[in-house]
Amino acid sequence: MHKTPASAVPVFKLYGETASWPTPDLIHCESIPERSRQHDWEIKPHRHGDLVQLLYVQGGTAELEVEGVVHPVRQASLQVVPALSVHGFRFSQDIQGLVLSLALPLVEQLGAVLDSPPLARAACYPVAGQKRYLDALFDSIAQEYSEQQPGRELMLQSLISALLVWVGRRSLALAHAEAQTPDRGREHLQRFTRLLEARFREHRPIEFYAAELGISAAHLNALCRRLAGQSALQLINQRLLLEAKRCLVYTAMTVNQVSDSLGFSEPAYFSRFFKRCSGQSPKAFRSQR
CATH class of the missing domain: 2.60.120.280 (Regulatory protein AraC)
Structure with a gap:
């Protein structure tokens, strides 16, 4: 393929x-x-x-x-x-x-x-x-x-x-x-994934995650691209987008409430983020489902 x-x-x-x-x-x-x-x-x-x-x-x-x-x-x-x-x-x-x-x-x-x-x-x-x-x-x-x-x-x-x-x-x-044959890069990526799962609502910069892992932001980005096929920022945004989609599909929260729950400072900022990443507004996404 x-x-x-x-x-x-x-x-x-x-x-x-x-x-x-x-x-x-x-x-x-x-x-x-x-x-x-x-x-x-x-x-x-x-x-x-x-x-x-x-x-x-x-x-x-x-x-x-x-x-x-x-x-x-x-x-x-x-x-x-x-x-x-x-x-x-x-x-x-x-x-x-x-x-x-x-x-x-x-x-x-x-x-x-x-x-x-x-x-x-x-x-x-x-x-x-x-x-x-x-x-x-x-x-x-x-x-x-x-x-x-x-x-x-x-x-x-x-x-x-x-x-x-x-x-x-x-x-x-x-x-x-x-x-038995450890890959240091995979260990860093697994730790990054766990950190991201715990902190993605805080909108931390890539430098924060890199510092927690004890590596540079450039190194973290290189690892993500090599092992996950995406940059660290793309993984962070995808995790936020996934949670937003789940909230819109599986809960009765308003768009404003979803925005607040995901740590966005303004609902308008959340709507722009959602549309940029998914190609449609939160309301349009919810109405289609």
């Missing part, structure tokens, strides 16, 4: 679509062949602003590209696609599997009880000897999703919680393996 410029990457509401979700759930589940067959077995690069996806390849082969990293899949694997990650997929015609889309509020609610957010980083986990377990788990999720049984929402959240625990354990195992 060739790399697509970020400015040309469409933002989709769901897996390859701009329309709203077909159900009121914070969960969407469908088979990989059901969707990819409509697109000649290839999903062009795109990204989602407010949802996370888990793509479970059970059979067949695939090329899964997330943030410029391509994973050739020849065995059962689970791909995590965080919100705002640019991703595209190419599948063989005998592909088997499921794609699970989760709205960010649900991801945060279920992940809050875990030590670290298991879906915050892109990763492709080979299933190996646990395929039978994951097959049964995804089959149960798909069946529960397609039916309207009593306690459906609770059951879905319970099944997805079990899946998040599995992903979290694999993530910890991967982090342990990476610790």
Whole structure:
């Protein structure tokens, strides 16, 4: 797959679509062949602003590209696609599997009880000897999703919680393996991401984050561009924009209240920021959803 410029990457509401979700759930589940067959077995690069996806390849082969990293899949694997990650997929015609889309509020609610957010980083986990377990788990999720049984929402959240625990354990195992060959730059980026999550409402300059990390602003910018494909300022603005979108979609706050909650000095400044980053005003964004 060739790399697509970020400015040309469409933002989709769901897996390859701009329309709203077909159900009121914070969960969407469908088979990989059901969707990819409509697109000649290839999903062009795109990204989602407010949802996370888990793509479970059970059979067949695939090329899964997330943030410029391509994973050739020849065995059962689970791909995590965080919100705002640019991703595209190419599948063989005998592909088997499921794609699970989760709205960010649900991801945060279920992940809050875990030590670290298991879906915050892109990763492709080979299933190996646990395929039978994951097959049964995804089959149960798909069946529960397609039916309207009593306690459906609770059951879905319970099944997805079990899946998040599995992903979290694999993530910890991967982090342990990476610790054997540490990359100082990745450590700085991870610390920057954690700092940003805690302080993005304060509108701190890049120099503040760099000082907290003990490096120069130029070094931080270089790390962000090398490892995340964007400048530090772009990452800061994207985090603010993501939170603004979530507030506009999932809360009843007015635009002024959203502006205040995100630390903007004036609602007009917030509206200009939102329009510059998203291409539309906060009110227009909310009305479309």
